[in-house]
Amino acid sequence: MNLEKMLEDQRAHRDKSIKLLVAKSSGSDDSDFFPQLNDFGIDAVSLSPAWEEIEKSQRHVSRVDPHPSAPVHDRFAEHLVKALEARGWLGENMP
Secondary structure (H helix, E strand, O other), X not given: OXXXXXXXXXXXXXXXXXXXXXXXXXXXXXXXXXXXXXXXXXXXXXXXXXHHOOOHHHOEOOOOOOOEOHHHHHHHHHHHHHHHHHOOOOHHHOO
């Protein structure tokens, strides 16, 4: 998803009080990307730390398939839950 599409989605949902959280699983440096999102009212979280929690040999589906393995997806979920809870978007304090 590109930045223009995210901005379009944010504008479309702003009036409906729907929160948008971008979760970036890995990739290049987020130091420019996340502030750009925040400037437009889009919250973002990096899931990169999840990769570090899994042994290197277990991070990918296989040597020829670079997709995240099931254990990495488990850590992604844990990080997302923490991010949502920290924002008050889960549980009894939901907006």
